[in-house]
Amino acid sequence: MAEHTQLIDAINIRTAVRAFDDEPIDDDMARQLTMTLEPINLLADLSIQLVRDQPRVFTEANASGHLTNAANYLAIVGPKNDDEAKERAGFYAERVVLTATLRGLGTLWVAGSWDREQAARHCRVSDSQELYLGVVIGYPANHLEYQAKSYEQLTEVQRTHRTSKTFEQFTPTMSDEERQSAPDWFKAGVEAAMKAPSAMNRQPITFSYNAADDTAAAHIDPTAGDEHWALNDLGIAKLHFQIGAGQGKWAWGDGGLFIHR
Numbered sequence: 001m002a003e004h005t006q007l008i009d010a011i012n013i014r015t016a017v018r019a020f021d022d023e024p025i026d027d028d029m030a031r032q033l034t035m036t037l038e039p040i041n042l043l044a045d046l047s048i049q050l051v052r053d054q055p056r057v058f059t060e061a062n063a064s065g066h067l068t069n070a071a072n073y074l075a076i077v078g079p080k081n082d083d084e085a086k087e088r089a090g091f092y093a094e095r096v097v098l099t100a101t102l103r104g105l106g107t108l109w110v111a112g113s114w115d116r117e118q119a120a121r122h123c124r125v126s127d128s129q130e131l132y133l134g135v136v137i138g139y140p141a142n143h144l145e146y147q148a149k150s151y152e153q154l155t156e157v158q159r160t161h162r163t164s165k166t167f168e169q170f171t172p173t174m175s176d177e178e179r180q181s182a183p184d185w186f187k188a189g190v191e192a193a194m195k196a197p198s199a200m201n202r203q204p205i206t207f208s209y210n211a212a213d214d215t216a217a218a219h220i221d222p223t224a225g226d227e228h229w230a231l232n233d234l235g236i237a238k239l240h241f242q243i244g245a246g247q248g249k250w251a252w253g254d255g256g257l258f259i260h261r
């Protein structure tokens, strides 16, 4: 796995991890994660914080067996009542998730499987901010065995571990002809977005390619039933698309355009 160090590799092997080893994130790993977080927080105007060794935040989920040994998390904190910040949170926190994946850590976005009030006690949230979501982080169960797996074995797990909407469902406004003639960067972008995490695996984001101006657009699908976390999922899907496309930049917002250069 050592030679696979690019963000696209992380996309190809990442899955939600719900069982962790009972091993703390040590100071050295914490420092490396914090070094990733600091510039991202500046860029994103967010306050993503690493909180270690607080198993009480996950008492219920660990006791029910839904999670195992969950104890550390990224607290995703940003400005209150700010839709664009919620989208940025998805985009930039997923960037941290992918970095953590490349370091052999497992992650799980959490909206429900934690005690949010307890989680808020261990991070800094000012009066103008709120705690949006969390990402559980830690060494996956049997992590030495996990880290010994080849890249091909890990991509196979990623490909088969859950259902996904099809490429056609991800591009519902396009005809078959338009799909076929779309540039490779668009197809690779959509394929990377198909591997993105989303709340309850609803995959609420769709994409389209506009040949007239060579742009892509991302939309929230209102029928996906994901009103609550859709902006976060929009940000996550846009990050995956951008990495899959290889280069380019999004405009924020539902319907935001992607320019590939």
Ligand SMILES: Cc1cc2nc3c(=O)[nH]c(=O)nc-3n(C[C@H](O)[C@H](O)[C@H](O)COP(=O)(O)O)c2cc1C
Pocket: 014, 015, 016, 017, 018, 108, 109, 110, 111, 112, 113, 114, 133, 161, 162, 195, 196, 197, 198, 199, 200, 201, 229, 232, 233, 236
């Ligand atoms: C915003 C968000 C919230 C989530 N909340 C939870 C949660 O509370 N509990 C849980 O077990 N999984 C949660 N998940 C994980 C999703 O269920 C998971 O990402 C999805 O099923 C796709 O699987 P994958 O991540 O393995 O690709 C959440 C994911 C996202 C993006």
